[in-house]
Amino acid sequence: MNPSASAPNTSGALQPLSGTTRRLAIWLFLLVTLKSIFLGSFVIPPADIPDESGHYAYVKDIAHGNIFPLLGQATIPNDLWMDPVDKRPSPLPRTNYIVQHPPLYYAIAAIPYKIASLITDDRWYHIRATRLVSALCMGLLVMVIFRTLLDLRIEPAKAVLLAMSVAFIPTLTNLSAGITNDVFLALVSAMATRHFIRYLLDHRLQDAYLCALWLTVAGATKMTAWIMIAAMVAILLFELRLPWRRWLLHAPLISLVSVLAPLWWMGRNLYHFGNPFYIGITDSVKAALPHLTVEQFIHADSFFYPMLVSFYGLFGFSGYCQTPELAHLCIGTRLTHITDYPFLYFALVILVLALAFLWLTVVHGRQLAQPSAPLHPAATLQEWMTNLLSNRALRVVLIVSAAIAGTAGYLWVWPQLHLEEGLREEPFINAILLIPLILGPTALVLAVLSREPSDRLVHYGLLVFVFFGLIFLTQVFKAYVLVAQMRGIQGRYFYPYVPLLLASSALVLEKLRVPPHAYLWAVLGLAVADIYTYAQKVIPFLETVKV
């Protein structure tokens, strides 16, 4: 196999997009949007999206003029979804922990809410109008990913299939039917990713600034996006193709644009709470397990399996509560997870992609360990580093060391991971999701050494994903030390990273010359798995849990 020979034509012209394919793509995006609107209007009950009560209360606060509700003061009213039997204000109002998030999504969602509330007093329409934002974001997300793949010179037919694959992740389609900032964030991240990729391929300064702008928009949506800002801006600066004087001007400016919103939100948190990263957890909480080691942590409880399950198929929340008379039965949340055939098929697709990444990494590693062509003068930090590491022996040492480090990490971690009794597929899920651990160090080295932008993009996608995964795991570890429980293992936190990872995957599949049938059957399988999930599990679940 010679991946270089089969590399997509990333330096050439865009793949021509026929009128038929364009029309089909537009119809598909419209259908995705309409499906989300249908789900949000008739299938998913109000409050049945994770934390939807908090999200909706935040939207209503803004619509009613409280633009910046303060964490600790903002509340979730008890007449949010229905009129309570007892009309008096609740003596113990629930604190709205969702106002920890920056307000951009909520300010946008307040617009359709406000319009609906001016037209009618019917609460049904207020809720559905507010839910429209996520549904529209879902269709736009698929469209932006499609355009990004076209920018990567991926054949349009393949780009349609790959972009549509995100529309068959049941948790994502569920979220797209509700009031939540997750789908909006995924869309904004996709926009940032598109300009990130365009800059790496074409080196137009405008794209670097637009990437930074979308990153700051992402930062104004959710704090988890701040990690993406750090990773993407670091790569942008590493790839910034400018004379050094201009580099010194634009690098700080691009960085500044990307962190404008996070800086503002940090300043606000610092002003009100004395902590720029405040999310409502006080530092005075006494750690339940102060001496816990990482080894003990990964052995104590499952992490990867519930994370992938919630990434793929998590449904329900508190929408089961339908009657005010029986509010005393509405305590806590009621959830269901998709862990049967659709999930296993999805895990299989992930496995194939992970093995494709692994195979391409081996091929790239072998290629970059060969004697290289004569060097050109460096125009970017990346090229300067490549030239600096041009010595073949040094390259071999770096690549082999990274591969050994990744493999050793994998072999050390995998046997230590907690296994839930009776959960036979958990070791395999762990084995699949740990593959990025092997690839992470090698991806770092290969991204520095590769001369072809599309090669570097493959590794950057993986690197950003692994970077976020490690920080996420660190946060879960910190929470575990505090409360001795796995907290916040939500696969949806990875959605903003999906567009870049999907772009990297598209390049991997192109380079490995994966036959068209494989694309088609993989995506059709995901589509059938999605409808199976709703017909077999979700709708009967929603039917049976109502109180």
Add this chain to the structure above:
Amino acid sequence: MNEFRPTPRSIAAMVALMAVLLLFMFYPVIERYENEDVLTKGIPWAGMRPAGEITPDFRLRQNLRTEHTQLEPHELDNVFCMDVLFATYGRRRNDGLIRLRVTAGDATNEQLVDVKNLIDNSLELICFPGVTFAQVYQRDAWIDIEGVSAAPGKSVTAVLSSTAGLPRATVNGAETDLTLVYVAKIRKDPGLYKFNSFVLIAFASLILTLLMVAAQPMFKGRPANAG
């Protein structure tokens, strides 16, 4: 260049074929959706006391008026059901029939229950075809419980609660300070859920068809996609 041009008729045929295929796959699943009982009102079990053995000379009357619901308007016309709490006096073998009659305005329906099938301290679901939730909602409605053929020492008792602030039961014509323990429900038609599934199948049929049509240029050799 040879552009791939599917006709609307060919796409419509493919959508229909896909819908048939998906219905073949999922109809057995959707058909199994069961009638769902949705709770509308519940009487807490606090301070439970037996109402008295339900023999032919026993009669209990309870107001069922329900003031609040979040059911959709179209759901109000579903059949009214009740979970009624019975006690069988321990493991005693009982035998005979008792009658439960719901009266709401002009609507009335009665059901006979064989006491030998009742389980001690368990809720028994009884539906009253002909009486809808709408007829009970914000209107006075009554349930009467009386014995038919269950003899003394061979029958069961309903259970009363002392929870405050609720309409009180009358037993053998005498007012009590207790309320019948029951849970009001509607027997919901799963038709809406089936309809939702069919709509999602329609979406899936359209999406799968368009995906397959969009993928065609991949198999036709390049550059069939060039416009």
